[in-house]
Amino acid sequence: MAADRCLSADPIQTETVVAPRAAFSESHLRRSASEDLQNLRLKRQKRISTDETPKSQSKSQTFYFVDSNSSSREKRAHVMRHHVQEKRRQQRHSHSRSGSEVRANGVYPYLPWEQRAELPESADGRSLDDSPRRVHAPLLNPPDSRENTLSRLKPVALASPPLPSLTTMLSASRKDPFEVLPITPLDMELADYWANKLTYWSGQNTHIKDCVFKTAMAHPLSFRAVILSYCARWKAQLYNHPNTREIEFHLGNARKGVEDAINGHVKIDGESLAMAFAGLALQEDRFGSKEKAAEYEDRAVQILRTGRRSSGLAEVFLHYVRYVMVPSPLALGQSEHGQGWLVTFLRAAERLMLSHNNDKYLTTTPQRRAAFQMESPLFSLLSSGPRPSRVPHDSRIYVVRNVPTQEITRTAALIYITAALWDFQDSHGKTQRFLIYLNNLVRKHELDRFPACESFIWHLLEENCDIDLKDSERGWSTGELLKIHKRLPPDLRFQYNETLFSFLMLVQPIRGVETFEKELATATGVNEADF
Known part of the structure; x- marks a missing residue:
């Protein structure tokens, strides 16, 4: 009969028709009911606050009725008050959003991109944090705010490890990782002598050495004649060591190369060939025969003077070599x-x-x-x-x-x-x-x-x-x-x-x-x- 009464009664909500809960204790039921009531209140509060936001905003706004009797000063004052209120509301909204970002991501939104690189990314590669990234401080920031920003960023920047150098990332043992130089790894020592050790009494004169080095790289023959064979002979003089094998290898190949180029067996442009002859002239003038130096100089001059008009550094190098070549002592004071x-x-x-x-x-x-x-x-x-030298005392061994x-x-x-x-x-x-x-x-x-x-x-x-x-x-x-x-x-x-x-x-x-x-x-x- 109880079942019949239940079936004939008014419809009951489905969620109330559940299995008997006799197995649960009274305290458990009371606690569950209180939690459900609390969740319901929170949902109602959010819905009410959402629904009443436009109303509250409309209540907070004051309307100014304009007619022919209204003064322009009162109009401007009302507009400015409304503008200030809007700016304050936007600032409060942005501050609350920034705080939520800090809590959600664990980083500050103003940190540079290096500090935000560890944020999780989505499947398409984008960062899950969509807040704007500020790499550079605005140019119109006042000095105080810029100093404060730098003071805040300084500890974080110090915590990040420094990026390794290009040589470290590619290979710590290779100075030519992309193999752009026309030399083998065994010849890197000679190139280092030119770039970092060769010096005059006046100093390194790095501009000259860099220009010559880069111009000589245009062809392997010019690089061997100007850089490698010169430094091999200079290193032998430097340490008073014959260094026969290294000199014979580079100098022999350079001499054979220029002869093959003259005979048409080696494809080379005129400027690179003239530079090779100028390099041989310079090293013969300093380490070898003055007569051979004059012959190489004449060959280089002939190439550049009779060939196509040159305006590159090869001609500048030939001029410089001719200037710094020293005549033999027997030629000094001769009648001319x-x-x-x-x-x-x-x-x-x-x-x-x-x-x-x-x-x-x-x-x-x-x-x-x-x-x-x-x-x-x-x-x-x-x-x-007097010309005092800027070369350190421990490096004066490398002065020409x-x-x-x-x-x-x-x-x-x-x-x-x-x-x-x-x-x-x-x-x-x-x-x-x-x-x-x-x-x-x-x-x-x-x-x-x-x-x-x-x-x-x-x-x-x-x-x-x-x-x-x-x-x-x-x-x-x-x-x-x-x-x-x-x-x-x-x-x-x-x-x-x-x-x-x-x-x-x-x-x-x-x-x-x-x-x-x-x-x-x-x-x-x-x-x-x-x-």
């Missing part, structure tokens, strides 16, 4: 009719100085007056005097021996600049721009602070100036005059340089051109009429 060219050039420099040293010219070209004075950057570079490269390149720079000013004597504008170019060149490479005439003449030969100031023949004529100058006795070489520099400074030298001419005739046994 070409020495009259030295006197002719000196007289032309004197006439140029007289034409520049007047008020009319210096008014239109004021740079000419100050360019070579004691306060100028060029003075400390081109003046004579018995080659006065600094004084030779100083002479070359004096001749080059004088010849350029002579070419520009009819143009005030070109003279101004050339002098400005010289001063900027010295300051840019800090040659006024760390004088290195070797680097200075290299930069001059590169001719990174206006196109109307360039002259490819200037480097060749400078080399020819310098070759004659290097055959003079040491005292006459010094006197010649001081006379040239005095003319650049717009002052009369203590010992003029006539004195130099007489002493030159006495030293060489040539009549003054031949000059």
Whole structure:
């Protein structure tokens, strides 16, 4: 009957028709009911807060009715109040979202991308954290806020391990991981001698070495002749060791390579072949035969002078090699009719100085007056005097021996600049721009602070100036005059340089051109009429 009454009664909710719960205790039922009631209250509160948000916002807003009697000041004040309220509400919303991100992800949203790389990613590779990433601080941040941001980021940045270097990541034992150099791993020591140990008294002159190294890489033959065979012979001289096998291997292959190239058995461009001959000339001049050095030099000159017009670093390298080559002691003081060219050039420099040293010219070209004075950057570079070395004492073993490269390149720079000013004597504008170019060149490479005439003449030969100031023949004529100058006795070489520099400074030298001419005739046994 109870069952019939139950079936005939009004419909009952399904969830109330459940199995009897006699097995549960009374306390358990009471606790379960209280938890269900609490969850129901939380759901109702969320729904009510969601439904009432627009109402509450509408209640918090105050409407301002505008008519013809409303003043513009009251209108602006109402708009500003509404704007401030909106900004405050957005800030509160963003702060609450940032806090939830911190709790959810365990990182701060303003950390750089390096600190956020460990966040979990979705299947398509995107980070599960969609908050904006700020790598750089905004440029308009006030100084205080920028300092605070940096102070907050500093401990986190210190906690991350530093990234390994490129050499460490690729291979700790290989300096050429991509095999771009035309050498074997056994030859890396010789390349290291060139790049990191070879030095002059004035310093490493890294710009010269880097340019030569990169240009020689254009062909394996030029690299072997300029870098490998030179450093093999220099290393043998350095440690007073014959080093026969290494020298014979590189030097023999370089000599055979240039001969095969001349005979057409090796495919090589003209500039790389000329550079190979110039490299052989330089090492023969310093470690071998002066006669062979002259032969290699002539071959290189012939290739570049008779071939296609060259404007690359191969020609600059050949000029530099010709400048720093030293004639044999037997050739010093020999009588040559070409020495009259030295006197002719000196007289032309004197006439140029007289034409520049007047008020009319210096008014239109004021740079000419100050360019070579004691306060100028060029003075400390081109003046004579003691030249202290910047090379550390423990590295002076690697300084090139018995080659006065600094004084030779100083002479070359004096001749080059004088010849350029002579070419520009009819143009005030070109003279101004050339002098400005010289001063900027010295300051840019800090040659006024760390004088290195070797680097200075290299930069001059590169001719990174206006196109109307360039002259490819200037480097060749400078080399020819310098070759004659290097055959003079040491005292006459010094006197010649001081006379040239005095003319650049717009002052009369203590010992003029006539004195130099007489002493030159006495030293060489040539009549003054031949000059």
